[in-house]
Structure formats: structure tokens, C-alpha cells
Amino acid sequence: xxxxxxxxxxxxxxxxxxxxxxxxxxxxxxxxxxxxxxxxxxxxxxxxxxxxxxxxxxxxxxxxxxxxxxxxxxxxxxxxxxxxxxxxxxxxxxxxxxxxxxxxxxxxxxxxxxxxxxxxxxxxxxxxxxxxxxxxxxxxxxxxxxxxxxxxxxxxxxxxxxxxxxxxxxxxxxxxxxxxxxxxxxxxxxxxxxxxxxxxxxxxxxxxxxxxxxxxxxxxxxxxxxxxxxxxxxxxxxxxxx
Numbered sequence: 307x308x309x310x311x312x313x314x315x316x317x318x319x320x321x322x323x324x325x326x327x328x329x330x331x332x333x334x335x336x337x338x339x340x341x342x343x344x345x346x347x348x349x350x351x352x353x354x355x356x357x358x359x360x361x362x363x364x365x366x367x368x369x370x371x372x373x374x375x376x377x378x379x380x381x382x383x384x385x386x387x388x389x390x391x392x393x394x395x396x397x398x399x400x401x402x403x404x405x406x407x408x409x410x411x412x413x414x415x416x417x418x419x420x421x422x423x424x425x426x427x428x429x430x431x432x433x434x435x436x437x438x439x440x441x442x443x444x445x446x447x448x449x450x451x452x453x454x455x456x457x458x459x460x461x462x463x464x465x466x467x468x469x470x471x472x473x474x475x476x477x478x479x480x481x482x483x484x485x486x487x488x489x490x491x492x493x494x495x496x497x498x499x500x501x502x503x504x505x506x507x508x509x510x511x512x513x514x515x516x517x518x519x520x521x522x523x524x525x526x527x528x529x530x531x532x533x534x535x536x537x538x539x540x541x542x543x544x545x546x547x548x
Contacts, residue, residue, distance in 0.1 A: 416446025
């Protein structure tokens with residue numbers, strides 16, 4: 307049985323960070339590069355979670371090949387974790403079930419939680435999102451993060467969500483991607499390229515987590531403000547002859 311890990315989510319929901327209060331000899335797994343600060347009694351080492359093949363699957367899905375393993379040695383210590391993007395953090399307790407998380411959404415877990423990828427096939431392609439979801443199974447604590455605040459939605463029946471806002475959902479929910487009602491074929495092509503027009507229909511009973519913002523529209527908004535690369539050769543071709 308996995309013992310719960312003491313934690314505190316701070317500065318939520320805009321710039322959430324995660325603090326672990328590890329007991330002596332207690333270990334937590336963290337997405338590579340997310341450590342911000344820690345006590346000197348905590349030792350870190352890198353490992354390929356689940357072996358090389360599963361590690362490569364994580365890398366293809368947008369995750370890091372490695373996972374950082376932090377262990378408090380001989381005495382208790384604090385560990386501070388910061389996600390790569392500004393947003394929220396959510397805790398979930400796995401009890402021999404599965405949770406599906408958007409690619410790059412995994413943040414940390416107990417060592418007893420198994421992290422793997424689940425191929426979405428063409429559903430992922432047509433949604434304009436990653437082809438993979440992260441699948442967490444087993445028993446223990448799990449933390450995932452989002453861009454924007456996280457909203458928990460209990461589902462009993464059917465529910466529709468824009469594909470770019472999905473953060474995580476329980477394995478008791480079935481899902482399929484479909485075209486938003488009334489959208490033309492031309493609109494469908496626009497949706498695939500622009501991230502709009504396709505939604506995910508969930509069916510069943512379980513919990514779904516969505517984020518209050520979508521990263522892709524924000525990136526599209528910033529795109530016109532990118533500095534253009536100057537042509538270093540412009541104005542340098544004159545021969546200097548009069």
C-alpha cells in the first residue's frame with residue numbers, strides 16, 4: 307500500500323507551485339526539469355521510468371525521456387516543484403484505476419504509480435492535438451498541471467468539450483472526437499489547422515478536468531508580435547565603387 311505524500315499547492319490557480327514535505331526515506335517522482343528548490347537532505351537521481359521502451363514512448367508523447375527521483379535521506383525535507391507553464395496544479399489519488407492526462411500534463415507521482423502513453427490514433431490527429439495521452443495506473447498520489455485554472459466536472463451521461471481544453475479524465479469515461487454541429491467541410495479543414503471546430507464527446511460516469519485557457523490560441527495571438535529575423539546581407543552588397 308502506498309503511503310500518502312504530504313503536499314501543499316501554492317499560488318493557485320494562475321502560477322501554481324507544488325511543495326512536498328517528504329518524510330525520511332520517502333520518495334517522489336517528478337517530471338524532469340521541474341525542481342525549483344530543495345533541502346540538502348534530499349537526493350536526486352534520474353531514471354527512465356518503466357524501462358527504455360516506455361521511456362522512449364514518453365519522449366514521443368512530448369514528455370521527457372527521464373524522470374527525476376527525489377528521496378529524503380535520514381530526515382524530513384521540503385521539495386519545491388514548478389511546472390513549465392503558468393497555470394494550475396491538481397492532485398488525484400489513484401486506487402488501482404487509471405487516469406488519462408494530456409501530453410505534457412504529468413507533473414509528479416508516488417513511485418507506485420505507473421506512467422505510460424496511450425496512442426490515440428487518428429482521433430489525436432484530427433483534434434489538432436498530440437497523438438498521445440499520458441496514462442497513469444496503479445495506486446498512489448498523482449499531480450498534473452494545466453495552462454490556466456483547472457475545473458473539475460462530474461459527468462453522468464454525455465458531455466462535450468473543445469479538444470484543446472481537456473486536461474485529464476478518468477478511465478470510466480468513453481470518448482470520441484467529432485465535428486461541431488453545423489460545421490461545413492471547409493470549416494472542418496479550418497478547424498484541423500486552426501484548432502477549432504472539433505470537440506470531444508465523453509460518455510459514461512466519471513470525472514473530467516478542463517483548463518480555463520487554451521495555449522494554442524494564445525500562441526497564435528503572440529505570433530504577429532514575434533521579431534522578424536533581419537537579413538544580414540541587406541545593404542552589404544554595394545561594391546563601394548562610385
